[in-house]
Amino acid sequence: MDVSYWLRETGVMGEIGDDGGYSGKIEECTNFKRLIACEDWQYLHWDIPNEPYRKITGNGALDGEYGTLEAIVFKAVPDSPETVIEIFVDDFYQGPPQNPAMPTMFVDSIFVRHANLAKGFKGGKAEVTIKDSLGNPVSGATVTGTFSGEFNETLSGITDSKGIATIFTTQSDKGGGVIFTFCVDDVEREYSRIYDPGANQETCDTYVSE
Numbered sequence: 001m002d003v004s005y006w007l008r009e010t011g012v013m014g015e016i017g018d019d020g021g022y023s024g025k026i027e028e029c030t031n032f033k034r035l036i037a038c039e040d041w042q043y044l045h046w047d048i049p050n051e052p053y054r055k056i057t058g059n060g061a062l063d064g065e066y067g068t069l070e071a072i073v074f075k076a077v078p079d080s081p082e083t084v085i086e087i088f089v090d091d092f093y094q095g096p097p098q099n100p101a102m103p104t105m106f107v108d109s110i111f112v113r114h115a116n117l118a119k120g121f122k123g124g125k126a127e128v129t130i131k132d133s134l135g136n137p138v139s140g141a142t143v144t145g146t147f148s149g150e151f152n153e154t155l156s157g158i159t160d161s162k163g164i165a166t167i168f169t170t171q172s173d174k175g176g177g178v179i180f181t182f183c184v185d186d187v188e189r190e191y192s193r194i195y196d197p198g199a200n201q202e203t204c205d206t207y208v209s210e
Helices: none
Strands: 002-009 025-029 053-055 068-075 104-116 121-132 142-149 153-158 164-168 179-188 204-208
Touching (some): 104 179, 104 204
Antiparallel strands (some): 002 025, 002 068, 025 053, 142 179, 153 164
């Protein structure tokens, strides 16, 4: 679901929550933000004076400094399945980007080992568990990390319902033991979690096979 807003340029100055008037032209912000289907609270921020606009009853630009929030606009993402979506809208803030309610996320554990492949080849495998600051596993997060040592490549994986991303190397080795390290470079989950690497229980793990 994509979300944006309409502004009515009333030209009336007042405190937040005051009656800003109901006359004036309406402009639509064309910078739609995407909400993903989940049970988490998601935070959206717009820099209202500097966003792009198109006209609804106005001229496609903000001409004054004062106005009111006319409407919140929702539209379906192209090619998304038809379904019923229930949306709860909570707090509104005015000022710099802020999200006091959004939990952070961190690397709870990393488990690396070799993966046996065909014809005696071995690859690398990393299982990375992501949790949030409330102790819950985080699903749908993209984990990006780098293998070094026997394997040298940067790869990504998506966490499952248990918060685990399983990442395999595309490179392989044939021989005796393998030694390699996997380090998490970044974790992303759009709109619902902020990655806090300082909270990681570990960021790298090394595997040495016999």
